[in-house]
Amino acid sequence: MRVRYVHRGYFPARAGAELMMQYLAEGMARRGLDVRVHSGRMDDDSARFMAGVGVRVEPVPRAADPGDDDRPDLVHAFDAFHPEDLRTGLELARAWNVPFAVTPASAAGVWPDREAVLDACRRADAVFVLTAAERDLMEAEGVPPGALHMVTQGPHLPGVADPERFRRERGITGPMVLFLGRKMRSKGYTVLLEAARSIWERHPDTHLVFLGPRWDEDCLEQFAAHADPRVIEDGLVDEDDKHSALAASDLVCLPSTVDVFPLVYAEAWACAKPVIASDFAGSADVVRHGLDGLLAAAEPGPVADAVCRLLDDPAERIRMGRQGNERLRRELTWDATTDRVHRVYSALVSAQRHKEGAR
Incomplete structure (x- = not known):
């Protein structure tokens, strides 16, 4: 054929x-x-x-x-x-x-x-x-x-993961929340940026890491408006850094509002990490709320609450990551x-x- x-x-x-x-x-x-x-x-x-x-x-x-x-x-x-x-x-x-x-x-x-x-x-x-x-x-x-x-x-993870190197090179010692994807508003990167202050009120040593191509014309201005040593922003990275970032993270947050099935969720589950998603059409079919991740409205308050819920409870966070990994091996x-x-x-x-x- x-x-x-x-x-x-x-x-x-x-x-x-x-x-x-x-x-x-x-x-x-x-x-x-x-x-x-x-x-x-x-x-x-x-x-x-x-x-x-x-x-x-x-x-x-x-x-x-x-x-x-x-x-x-x-x-x-x-x-x-x-x-x-x-x-x-x-x-x-x-x-x-x-x-x-x-x-x-x-x-x-x-x-x-x-x-x-x-x-x-x-x-x-x-x-x-x-x-x-x-x-x-x-x-x-x-x-x-x-x-x-x-x-x-x-998932698509051909790179070699070295989470310790990733954290060391970026000075990350505490919790790490990862946004991985195109930096366009519909993917929710600005929502996570706006949620940062509320997250830091409860977990002040948390780093927010944003990896992916800069899509919006004012992308750099958005990060400049939220400048803080705990916000790390990189553009395109190689496959080793991508895999390392996923392995180094505590959770993956992509509060997208216009999507079908973001590939990054499967990549997060491949690394046994829970995900935070938002309310795009069909999101409840993709992320099973409370099982392999959380669904939160694409607003700073709800996203901050979801991030803090997972940072507050390491056992729940690990359980969700493992269940996502089991589901991926079985279905995805x-x-x-x-x-x-x-x-x-x-x-x-x-x-x-x-x-x-x-x-």
């Missing part, structure tokens, strides 16, 4: 949708599929990763040749944040006369062209969703229920996701071949 993925990525940053596509492509290549990724903005690390697992990375094609001897059996486009990629994937699939699949990945609140996204999803042969809330949204918007398939995702793996998607691919391609053979 020949599969072509379409996704332009977030160069120079790497986001969850991009990583989902990469690890799915790797899993399919391991299963013996002929896999190529069409991406116009893939960073060097991602391209090396793809080459290392036997996946070719090529520019996004402008048009398809219906008579191409090398035409794929299926086209799969990723990420509704780039609706032009969904349109391109659909056009390629229809020109090649092969099934078309979509993984929206991004929440509806950040779609730049809602109708373009929904049109592609309604016309797709398969739409892969991450939560029941996302599935319900798609059904309500006219996507056929039979085209919807629930999948999960797993790339192998499970790849198996599920591969079954859908096989059914679609088999049906297409049967249809062509009947002509």
Whole structure:
């Protein structure tokens, strides 16, 4: 089976949708599929990763040749944040006369062209969703229920963790709260900054560490307004520092309001850390309140209370981290996701071949 993925990525940053596509492509290549990724903005690390697992990375094609001897059996486009990629994937699939699949990945609140996204999803042969809330949204918007398939995702932690080094280099000796992700308001980094004073009233030796690309235009101004030695802000870090930060933290706080299933939660659970999430659509499906993390309104007061609850009770914090880790090992793996998607691919391609053979 020949599969072509379409996704332009977030160069120079790497986001969850991009990583989902990469690890799915790797899993399919391991299963013996002929896999190529069409991406116009893939960073060097991602391209090396793809080459290392036997996946070719090529520019996004402008048009398809219906008579191409090398035409794929299926086209799969990723990420509704780039609706032009969904349109391109659909056009390629229809020109090649092969099934078309979509993984929206991004929440509806950040779609730049809602109708373009929904049109592609309604016309797709398969739409892969991450939560029941996302599935319900798609059904309500006219996507056929039979085209919807629930999948999960797993952590992305290729780096080597050295939590002691991470803390030593940054002078962290007390509790550490980690924000890991793009620094955009919908992810909640400003809410955590505004919660800092209340957190310090109860836990004055707590460090708040913010890692990830600076997305908002006034990002640096936000940190300048909350300058304090206990606030540590870095931009893009390498995989070793990312893994080390997770291992060094006491908890991960990403009070996002516009999301589907933040990959950082799975990464936190991989390191047995509890998470604090907020009230995006489907958040209760992703984070089980009181079991593997806490749900808090995306406001400074509730976020500060949630952070302090976990810092106040180390036993509860450790229990939640362990339960998240157990759940991840049981449910949230790339192998499970790849198996599920591969079954859908096989059914679609088999049906297409049967249809062509009947002509």
